[in-house]
Amino acid sequence: MWRPEPLPRTSARERCMSADTDLRPNFDQPSELPHEPIPPCLPEDHISRQPTLLQVQGLVCGYGGKGLLGPLDFHLHQGTFMLIEGPNGVGKSTLLKTLIGLIPPVSGRIDWSLPADALRFVPQTRTLDPMLPATVFDVLATGLHRGRGLSALRIRPRRNELLDALEVVGMAHLCDHLFRELSEGQKQLILLARALLGKPRLLLLDEPSASMDPEREATTIELLHGIQQQLDVTVMMIAHGSALARSASSRIMRIDRRGHIAIEECLKDCLDDPHHTH
Numbered sequence: 001m002w003r004p005e006p007l008p009r010t011s012a013r014e015r016c017m018s019a020d021t022d023l024r025p026n027f028d029q030p031s032e033l034p035h036e037p038i039p040p041c042l043p044e045d046h047i048s049r050q051p052t053l054l055q056v057q058g059l060v061c062g063y064g065g066k067g068l069l070g071p072l073d074f075h076l077h078q079g080t081f082m083l084i085e086g087p088n089g090v091g092k093s094t095l096l097k098t099l100i101g102l103i104p105p106v107s108g109r110i111d112w113s114l115p116a117d118a119l120r121f122v123p124q125t126r127t128l129d130p131m132l133p134a135t136v137f138d139v140l141a142t143g144l145h146r147g148r149g150l151s152a153l154r155i156r157p158r159r160n161e162l163l164d165a166l167e168v169v170g171m172a173h174l175c176d177h178l179f180r181e182l183s184e185g186q187k188q189l190i191l192l193a194r195a196l197l198g199k200p201r202l203l204l205l206d207e208p209s210a211s212m213d214p215e216r217e218a219t220t221i222e223l224l225h226g227i228q229q230q231l232d233v234t235v236m237m238i239a240h241g242s243a244l245a246r247s248a249s250s251r252i253m254r255i256d257r258r259g260h261i262a263i264e265e266c267l268k269d270c271l272d273d274p275h276h277t278h
């Protein structure tokens, strides 16, 4: 199974376990990074030389033609770990869904320079049908279907391949359980395993660790960080005030209550955007 090697550092879990609630961001003020950020494994000038995967210009997101967020201008380089933070209801999920085409933009441009099949979206579990009559195996198997249309019905997933994917997130023992009977944190891990099955080049995650205990959150963010660093997968992730998520990030997008964004670069040499505040 496609998976990163364990990262050569051990203190991330401790950092998360000891994360001070004072590190929670104030969205009206630039917040400080945790004291000991996870050291980047890529050379510092690596990311800025990477191709641009996404260019967003004048994007206004919203519903029924009414703007909620924006206009936004930003870009995303391959290999970036971008964290999206902001108060409840400012439109973080709306932004991700607009970027992947689930919600039409009110106005503006979204230019992807990688195929749709190279993206994987990991939604919040509460957006799923709570009565979904499927096992974990069935849910995971749908990760092999993307972009195949009706021909996906002919796919016979190999059990070992799915078990390997579950093993990566520590959930192999739940393979034959009903998905709806899992805890929210377990469901989040299954959805992450499902996304990884597709060997994505870009992962978009909507609060992937929202329902996890601190230790599982630390393991999950370490896994995502390893995937980004070692497999060159770009990550865009929404998380609420997670010190560990911030320390794993190379860019942090903060959305304020007015629907404006500020982007903080966490590696000096990826300062590729002269306009930090948009």
Ligand SMILES: Nc1ncnc2c1ncn2[C@@H]1O[C@H](COP(=O)(O)OP(=O)(O)OP(=O)(O)O)[C@@H](O)[C@H]1O
Binding pocket: 063, 068, 086, 087, 088, 089, 090, 091, 092, 093, 094, 095
């Ligand atoms: N389908 C929809 N139609 C109309 N309004 C919607 C729809 N979905 C979400 N909204 C509204 O858009 C606003 C932003 O929602 P969104 O879920 O993007 O916020 P968020 O920043 O991700 O919040 P949270 O941190 O609580 O998850 C909310 O006021 C929400 O009620």
